[in-house]
Amino acid sequence: MAPITFLEAIRQAMFEEMAADPSVVLIGEDVGVYGGAFKTSEGLLEKFGWERVIDTPISESAIIGAACGMSYLGLRPIAEMQFIDFIACCFNQLTNFVAKGHYLWNAPAPIVVRGPSGGGVHGGPFHSLSPEMYFLHTPGFKIVYPSTPTDAKGLLKASIRDNNPVLFFEHKFLYRRIKEEIPEGDYTVPLGKAVVRREGKHLTIISYAAMMHTSLEAAAALAKEGIEAEVIDLRTLLPLDEETILRSIRKTNKCLVVHEDTKTGGISGEIAAILFEKAFHDLDGPVLRVASLDTPVPYAPTLEEAFLPNAQKVFTAAKDLARF
Amino acid sequence: MPAIESAAKKKLSRQQYLDLYYFMRLNREVEDTMTRLFRQNKIVGGLYSSLGQEAISVGSAYALQKKDWMAPMIRNIGALLVKGVPPRDIFTQHMAKYTSPTKGKDGTSHFGDLENLHIVSPISMLGDLIPVLTGVAMAGRYLGQKIVTMTWIGDGGSSTGVFHEGLNLAASQKAAFVLILENNQWAYSTPVRRQVPLENLADRAKAYGISSYIVDGNDAVAMYSTAKEAVDRARAGEGPILIEAKTFRRRGHAQHDPAEYVPAEQREYWEKRDPITLYEKFLTGEKILDAKGEKEIEDKINTLLEKDREFAENSPMPPPEFASEGVYCTGDDCHKIRPKWERPISEVTPPKSSVEPVWIVEGFGRGKTSSRENAPIHFGDTQPAPEESTAKTKSLAKPAAKPPARKPAPAKAAARGKARR
Numbered sequence: 001m002a003p004i005t006f007l008e009a010i011r012q013a014m015f016e017e018m019a020a021d022p023s024v025v026l027i028g029e030d031v032g033v034y035g036g037a038f039k040t041s042e043g044l045l046e047k048f049g050w051e052r053v054i055d056t057p058i059s060e061s062a063i064i065g066a067a068c069g070m071s072y073l074g075l076r077p078i079a080e081m082q083f084i085d086f087i088a089c090c091f092n093q094l095t096n097f098v099a100k101g102h103y104l105w106n107a108p109a110p111i112v113v114r115g116p117s118g119g120g121v122h123g124g125p126f127h128s129l130s131p132e133m134y135f136l137h138t139p140g141f142k143i144v145y146p147s148t149p150t151d152a153k154g155l156l157k158a159s160i161r162d163n164n165p166v167l168f169f170e171h172k173f174l175y176r177r178i179k180e181e182i183p184e185g186d187y188t189v190p191l192g193k194a195v196v197r198r199e200g201k202h203l204t205i206i207s208y209a210a211m212m213h214t215s216l217e218a219a220a221a222l223a224k225e226g227i228e229a230e231v232i233d234l235r236t237l238l239p240l241d242e243e244t245i246l247r248s249i250r251k252t253n254k255c256l257v258v259h260e261d262t263k264t265g266g267i268s269g270e271i272a273a274i275l276f277e278k279a280f281h282d283l284d285g286p287v288l289r290v291a292s293l294d295t296p297v298p299y300a301p302t303l304e305e306a307f308l309p310n311a312q313k314v315f316t317a318a319k320d321l322a323r324f
Numbered sequence: 325m326p327a328i329e330s331a332a333k334k335k336l337s338r339q340q341y342l343d344l345y346y347f348m349r350l351n352r353e354v355e356d357t358m359t360r361l362f363r364q365n366k367i368v369g370g371l372y373s374s375l376g377q378e379a380i381s382v383g384s385a386y387a388l389q390k391k392d393w394m395a396p397m398i399r400n401i402g403a404l405l406v407k408g409v410p411p412r413d414i415f416t417q418h419m420a421k422y423t424s425p426t427k428g429k430d431g432t433s434h435f436g437d438l439e440n441l442h443i444v445s446p447i448s449m450l451g452d453l454i455p456v457l458t459g460v461a462m463a464g465r466y467l468g469q470k471i472v473t474m475t476w477i478g479d480g481g482s483s484t485g486v487f488h489e490g491l492n493l494a495a496s497q498k499a500a501f502v503l504i505l506e507n508n509q510w511a512y513s514t515p516v517r518r519q520v521p522l523e524n525l526a527d528r529a530k531a532y533g534i535s536s537y538i539v540d541g542n543d544a545v546a547m548y549s550t551a552k553e554a555v556d557r558a559r560a561g562e563g564p565i566l567i568e569a570k571t572f573r574r575r576g577h578a579q580h581d582p583a584e585y586v587p588a589e590q591r592e593y594w595e596k597r598d599p600i601t602l603y604e605k606f607l608t609g610e611k612i613l614d615a616k617g618e619k620e621i622e623d624k625i626n627t628l629l630e631k632d633r634e635f636a637e638n639s640p641m642p643p644p645e646f647a648s649e650g651v652y653c654t655g656d657d658c659h660k661i662r663p664k665w666e667r668p669i670s671e672v673t674p675p676k677s678s679v680e681p682v683w684i685v686e687g688f689g690r691g692k693t694s695s696r697e698n699a700p701i702h703f704g705d706t707q708p709a710p711e712e713s714t715a716k717t718k719s720l721a722k723p724a725a726k727p728p729a730r731k732p733a734p735a736k737a738a739a740r741g742k743a744r745r
C-alpha cells in the first residue's frame with residue numbers, strides 16, 4: 001500500500017466512519033463545497049450529501065452548540081474548526097455546556113471537535129495556536145494530538161466512536177510533510193495510550209505532535225554522542241498515560257519534556273508534578289523543559305524560529321540533563 | 325417581515341382550558357412551597373421566581389407534543405411541569421438531594437432527560453441553548469422525526485453573542501425551532517431600555533429573516549394560541565419562529581434581591597395583571613370553572629405537593645465519594661441513545677446521498693464587467709440545469725472552470741473499511 005500523508009489519513013478516517021455509520025455527520029465552516037480550508041473533507045459532500053456535510057455560517061459557538069444538540073438524538077457529529085485558534089470563540093459552549101454535561105446530568109456528548117493547530121508554517125499569531133492547555137484543565141474532555149498518519153487515522157476513528165467529547169488537534173505542519181504506510185482496512189488506536197517511539201536508557205524525552213519528530217531528530221544526534229534517549233509520544237494528553245511515563249522514568253531516571261505549546265502552564269509542568277509525586281526517588285536529575293517562548297506566536301520567520309523549540313534546543317537540553 | 329401581533333386566540337376544549345389552569349396553579353404552588361423551604365434554609369443555593377410569568381411557561385410548553393424537545397430557562401418551572409417533570413424532581417434539585425435528577429451535582433432547574441421527556445438541561449450562560457436546540461431540530465429532521473424544538477430566553481439573554489449565532493444558524497438551516505423571548509423588562513437590575521434600543525424585541529427576528537410574534541405574556545390563551553401556531557408552522561417546515569412575550573418580573577433576580585430598583589408604578593400596574601387571576605376571571609365568565617372545581621384542583625395540587633415535598637425533605641444528601649464519579653461516560657451503559665430513524669437510512673447513505681459537485685448556469689453574471697459566459701456553480705441553491713442543456717453548455721465553459729477530480733481515493737478507502745466490518 002502506498003504511503004499517505006497525515007492529511008489523507010484524517011480524510012480517510014472521516015470517510016470510512018461516515019460510510020460505516022449514518023449517525024456520523026460533519027459540521028463546520030467551508031467543510032462541504034470547498035472541502036475544508038486544508039481539503040481534509042474533500043469529496044465528503046459529493047459522497048454523503050448536504051444533510052451529512054453541513055456548511056455553516058462563521059459561528060463557532062453555534063457549530064459546537066448544534067453538534068452537541070445533534071448528539072442528543074444519537075448522532076456522532078464531527079465539528080471542524082477551520083483553524084484551531086477559533087476554538088477560543090466557542091470556549092464557553094465547550095467548557096461550560098459540552099464538557100460538564102455527563103458529570104452534571106448524565107448527558108454524554110459524543111462529538112469530536114477537530115482542526116488544524118500549531119505553528120512552523122508562518123501562520124502568525126492567529127493561525128498557529130497550540131490550544132491544548134486551555135482545555136486540559138476542564139474535566140470532561142478527552143484531548144488527542146497525534147504525530148503520525150497511522151495514529152491520526154486510528155485515533156480519529158476511535159475518537160468518533162468514543163462516547164465523550166474529544167478535542168482532536170491536527171498539527172498542520174505535519175499535514176503534507178510526512179507520509180507513512182498505514183495498516184490496511186479498519187483499525188483504531190486507543191485513546192489514553194502513549195507509545196515509546198525510540199528505546200533508550202540514559203534519559204527520557206516526552207513529547208507529542210510535531211515536536212515528537214523534533215525530539216526523534218535530536219535523539220538521533222544524541223545517539224552519535226553515545227547518549228541513548230528514549231522518546232515517548234503521548235498521543236493523548238487527557239487522560240494522560242501516566243503508566244508509560246512512569247515506566248520509562250523508572251528505567252532512565254531522567255526526564256526532558258518537549259512541547260510546542262508555550263512554557264508556562266504547559267503540560268510539562270503537569271508531568272513534572274506527577275514525577276515528583278510518584279517517582280521522586282527514581283529521578284537522578286531535574287525535570288527539564290524545552291517549550292516555546294511565553295509570547296504569542298510571532299509572524300516573521302526569524303521570530304517564529306526563535307519562538308519554537310527545535311532539534312538543537314532539544315539536543316542541548318538533553319546533553320545538560322545527561323550529565324547528572 | 326414585520327412582527328405580527330399574537331395569533332388569533334384559539335377556542336380550546338374544556339379539558340385544555342382546565343389543563344392550562346392546573347399547570348399555572350401548580351407552577352405557582354411549587355414555587356410558593358420552595359419559597360417556604362428557602363426561608364427554612366432548606367434550599368441549598370439560589371431560588372429564582374417566575375411569579376407573574378406562569379402563563380408563558382405553561383402556555384408555550386403546552387403547545388408541544390410528547391416527542392418534541394425543549395430546554396427550559398431558570399424561570400420555566402411551569403414548562404417542566406407541563407412536559408411531565410414531577411414536582412419532587414424540582415424540590416430535590418433545589419435541595420441538592422441524592423434523589424434529584426442530577427443526584428445533587430447541580431441545582432435549580434438545571435437538569436434534563438434525554439431519553440423519555442426530551443428535555444435539555446439549561447446552564448447559567450444565557451443563549452447557549454439556542455444553538456443546542458437548533459442542533460436537536462437539525463438531527464430530528466435528519467432522522468425524519470418531524471419534531472419541533474423550543475427554548476426560552478429573557479430580554480437580557482437576547483443580547484448575548486450566542487443568541488445571534490444560534491438564531492442565525494437556525495434561520496440558515498430552516499430549523500424547526502421556536503424561541504420564546506420572555507421580555508420581563510429587567511435583566512437583574514438593568515431595565516430593558518438600557519439594554520436594547522428597540523420598542524419590540526421581536527424586531528430582532530428581522531435580522532434573521534424569520535417570522536415573529538408579539539404576545540401578551542400574561543394572557544394564557546393568547547400565549548398558548550400563538551405558541552401553537554408557531555409550533556405548527558415550524559413543524560410544517562417554515563423555519564424558526566421568535567415569539568416575544570411581554571411580561572414583568574415581579575420578584576427580584578433571585579430570592580436575595582428585593583428589587584428596590586423597580587419603580588412602584590410599574591410593579592403596581594403588573595400586579596393588577598396577574599396571569600392566574602386574569603385567567604380565573606375568564607374561566608368563570610365562560611363557566612368552565614366554579615368554586616367547586618377550583619377547590620378540587622387546589623386539593624389535588626396540595627396533596628401532590630405535600631407528598632413530593634415530604635419525599636424531598638426526607639431524601640439524603642449525596643455521599644461525598646460521589647463527587648469523583650461521572651466525569652467521563654465509560655462503558656456502553658452510560659450512552660444508551662441510539663438514533664431513532666423514521667426515514668429510510670438509504671436516503672442518507674451512498675449512492676442516494678451522493679450529489680454532483682458542479683453544474684453549469686447559462687449566462688451567469690450579466691453585469692458590465694462580467695464575461696457573460698456560462699459559469700459552473702459549485703452546489704449552491706440553484707437547481708441543476710436539465711441533462712441536455714448541461715451537456716451543451718459544459719463544452720462552452722472555460723477550461724479553468726472544470727471541476728477538480730474529486731473523491732476516488734477516499735471512496736476506495738471507504739469501500740475497504742466497510743468490507744471489513
